[in-house]
Amino acid sequence: xxxxxxxxxxxxxxxxxxxxxxxxxxxxxxxxxxxxxxxxxxxxxxxxxxxxxxxxxxxxxxxxxxxxxxxxxxxxxxxxxxxxxxxxxxxxxxxxxxxxxxxxxxxxxxxxxxxxxxxxxxxxxxxxxxxxxxxxxxxxxxxxxxxxxxxxxxxxxxxxxxxxxxxxxxxxxxxxxxxxxxxxxxxxxxxxxxxxxxxxxxxxxxxxxxxxxxxxxxxxxxxxxxxxxxxxxxxxxxxxxxxxxxxxxxxxxxxxxxxxxxxxxxxxxxxxxxxx
Numbered sequence: 001x002x003x004x005x006x007x008x009x010x011x012x013x014x015x016x017x018x019x020x021x022x023x024x025x026x027x028x029x030x031x032x033x034x035x036x037x038x039x040x041x042x043x044x045x046x047x048x049x050x051x052x053x054x055x056x057x058x059x060x061x062x063x064x065x066x067x068x069x070x071x072x073x074x075x076x077x078x079x080x081x082x083x084x085x086x087x088x089x090x091x092x093x094x095x096x097x098x099x100x101x102x103x104x105x106x107x108x109x110x111x112x113x114x115x116x117x118x119x120x121x122x123x124x125x126x127x128x129x130x131x132x133x134x135x136x137x138x139x140x141x142x143x144x145x146x147x148x149x150x151x152x153x154x155x156x157x158x159x160x161x162x163x164x165x166x167x168x169x170x171x172x173x174x175x176x177x178x179x180x181x182x183x184x185x186x187x188x189x190x191x192x193x194x195x196x197x198x199x200x201x202x203x204x205x206x207x208x209x210x211x212x213x214x215x216x217x218x219x220x221x222x223x224x225x226x227x228x229x230x231x232x233x234x235x236x237x238x239x240x241x242x243x244x245x246x247x248x249x250x251x252x253x254x255x256x257x258x259x260x261x262x263x264x265x266x267x268x269x270x271x272x273x274x275x276x
Contacts, residue, residue, distance in 0.1 A: 001025040001062050002174055003093075005050060006069030008034045010134045011099060014167035015067065016043055022175060027059045031071075050074055053083040060091035065174050069099045070113065072227050081113055085120035095123045095180075097173050099166070102128045102185055106245050108238050125179045127170060129186040130246070131160045131239075133267040136197055143209055143275045149198045150212035152219035153240045157191035159249045162262040169256040185250035189261050200265040204272045216240060 002019055006012040007028030019026045020040045027044045028034070034045055048055035051074055060066070066088050070079060088096060098117045103109035105128055117124045139149035166186055173179045192200075195211050202209040214222075216236055223232040238246060253261040268275075 001027060002065045002067065003027045003029060003059050003063045004067045004069075005029045005048075005056075006067075006071070006099075007045070008032070008038055009069065010132060010163040011166050011170070012067075012069060013038060014164045015170050016040065018167055018171035019174065022171060024175065027063065029056065029059050050081070050084050053087050056084060057087050057091070060088055060093060063088070063091060063093050065095040065097070066093050067097050067099070067170060067174060068113075068117070072231055075113075075228065075231060079113055081116040085116060085122070089121055093122060095125075095174070096120065097125045097127065097170055099170070100126050100128045102130050102187075102246055103234065103238055104128060105183075105185065106238075106243050108234050123180040125173045125181070126183040127166065127173070127186055128183060129161050129166050130188065130250075131158055132166075133160050133162050133188070133262075133264050134271075135160070136201070136268075137271075137274060139198075139201070140274045143201065143205075146210075147207060148210045148212060149194075149201065150214050151194040152214045152216055152236070154195045154211060154213040155193050156240060156242065157193045157196070158239070158242060158246060159187035159189070159191045160197075160264060161186050161188045161253065162264075162267050164267075165253060165257060165261045169253060172256055184252040184256060186253045186256075187248075187250045187261070188253075189263050190249060191247055192264050197264055197268075200268050201272075201275060203265070204269045205275060 002024050004016050007016050008030040016026050016028050028039050029046050029048050031049050046059035100114055104111050142148050198209050198211040
């Protein structure tokens with residue numbers, strides 16, 4: 001049995017589906033109850049919070065592998081995975097896969113979570129994705145209402161990745177041998193700027209969408225409403241002045257998937273209904 005935390009999110013939901021389709025038994029863990037239809041009917045759901053590890057313990061009984069996805073709130077509060085990993089090891093889990101970030105590899109983010117996983121006494125694999133295509137859901141309301149999308153650093157290109165591709169890669173790593181002790185950078189197929197993402201949305205909508213470039217301070221004021229301030233500043237640094245390592249397309253995604261990762265335009269076409 002495989003335990004998936006963050007199971008109702010952009011990565012967790014397609015990961016649960018991919019594992020079920022592959023014949024795995026899955027326990028889906030999230031902090032809140034899932035919406036109707038969010039999870040396959042055969043999947044057991046367990047409500048728990050990684051910040052309260054004792055709430056996770058009942059879900060770990062009989063598990064062979066654990067997928068760890070942490071929230072911004074968890075990171076902002078100090079993010080101690082030690083008790084979670086101890087509970088997993090005590091329950092007999094022998095494999096843990098952590099959804100980390102490319103920012104750890106570049107030094108923008110601390111390696112605290114990765115170090116905890118590496119030292120937990122289990123087989124481990126680290127997935128370090130780029131920014132998600134789905135981050136542009138934040139434009140949905142303004143695109144629907146005014147055919148307008150706002151973002152900072154309009155002409156800085158980064159190879160954002162489809163959460164469904166992250167999920168598919170995670171499913172392979174959780175199920176297959178040979179990934180122990182590996183670190184995988186997951187990106188999309190090509191760098192794309194926020195301005196180009198808006199153009200892709202415009203194309204799938206078939207209507208003009210205006211791009212509004214925000215200043216760093218304007219972007220920060222909006223982001224601190226739902227992200228811890230230190231995470232906001234680090235995110236803006238990564239978006240505005242990314243090192244070459246963050247601009248580069250990684251071969252790891254294609255190697256894990258056995259196909260080209262999905263471009264932003266493909267993601268936009270799939271979710272165009274959210275922007276109409």
